[in-house]
Amino acid sequence: MSRDDEARYNRACLLVLNVCPFTLRHVIDDYSSRHARSLSLCDFLEKNKDRLFHLYKRECCCGHKSNKTPMYQSQWDSLYNRNTSTCLNGKRIDCPCKYDGKTSATTNVMDVTLCCLVIHNICPGVDVNHIQTVREIRNKLIHAESARLDLLTFNGYMNRVETAVCELAKNVSTVLHTETLEMIDELKNRLMDPVELRELRNLIIDQKRFSDLEAVRMGLSTGADYIGFDLVEWVGTGGMIYIGKVKGLCVD
Ligand SMILES: [Zn+2]
Numbered sequence: 001m002s003r004d005d006e007a008r009y010n011r012a013c014l015l016v017l018n019v020c021p022f023t024l025r026h027v028i029d030d031y032s033s034r035h036a037r038s039l040s041l042c043d044f045l046e047k048n049k050d051r052l053f054h055l056y057k058r059e060c061c062c063g064h065k066s067n068k069t070p071m072y073q074s075q076w077d078s079l080y081n082r083n084t085s086t087c088l089n090g091k092r093i094d095c096p097c098k099y100d101g102k103t104s105a106t107t108n109v110m111d112v113t114l115c116c117l118v119i120h121n122i123c124p125g126v127d128v129n130h131i132q133t134v135r136e137i138r139n140k141l142i143h144a145e146s147a148r149l150d151l152l153t154f155n156g157y158m159n160r161v162e163t164a165v166c167e168l169a170k171n172v173s174t175v176l177h178t179e180t181l182e183m184i185d186e187l188k189n190r191l192m193d194p195v196e197l198r199e200l201r202n203l204i205i206d207q208k209r210f211s212d213l214e215a216v217r218m219g220l221s222t223g224a225d226y227i228g229f230d231l232v233e234w235v236g237t238g239g240m241i242y243i244g245k246v247k248g249l250c251v252d
């Protein structure tokens with residue numbers, strides 16, 4: 001019973017963390033080349049630099065103020081490089097004038113969270129309801145108290161994500177739709193091996209570190225980190241305080 005619950009949790013996580021990014025990256029590539037007529041992802045990022053900067057920092061040299069800044073520094077840094085320019089608006093704050101889109105950037109650096117953020121904000125016309133579904137279920141899985149899913153919840157999550165991601169794929173091409181369906185089908189029917197499960201666990205910890213840890217950090221001056229499955233706060237030189245276990249992970 002419990003083993004089945006764990007397997008269902010893992011399968012749902014694989015769908016959201018592995019299959020969804022595959023399709024969403026294609027959605028972004030298609031949007032950038034076909035709709036935004038960008039020559040490359042770098043070109044597309046350059047065109048949308050100001051817009052994305054507003055998701056990253058509270059204040060911008062254009063005068064825009066943001067209440068919410070959902071983009072993390074590591075996400076911004078994966079897309080943009082610091083340049084040596086001064087601000088075009090003569091401001092002395094960190095601002096988009098001081099960054100260039102990375103020439104080496106591809107959608108392959110984007111995880112499911114960043115894909116959703118990019119599509120939601122700079123790909124108008126792509127159905128945001130589907131993006132919202134993927135985000136919602138990603139958050140439910142990553143922030144779950146336990147790494148288990150009962151059959152009813154599992155079926156609900158799988159069906160909703162499958163519908164959302166297939167609709168998004170269909171709007172790009174029939175080829176992408178077929179590929180997405182095949183990946184989902186394969187995922188539903190195959191056995192998961194230990195290596196794959198270990199990789200998945202690392203992926204989940206990464207996702208947790210991303211959101212939980214940032215939140216924890218805001219309340220901690222000395223910084224916090226995960227060691228294995230323990231959340232700790234570093235103090236002084238090498239000392240640490242145990243905060244708690246990483247929520248929602250089964251430890252063998
Ligand atoms: Zn701005």
Ligand SMILES: [Zn+2]
Pocket residue numbers: 061062086087088089090091095096097098
């Ligand atoms: Zn500026």
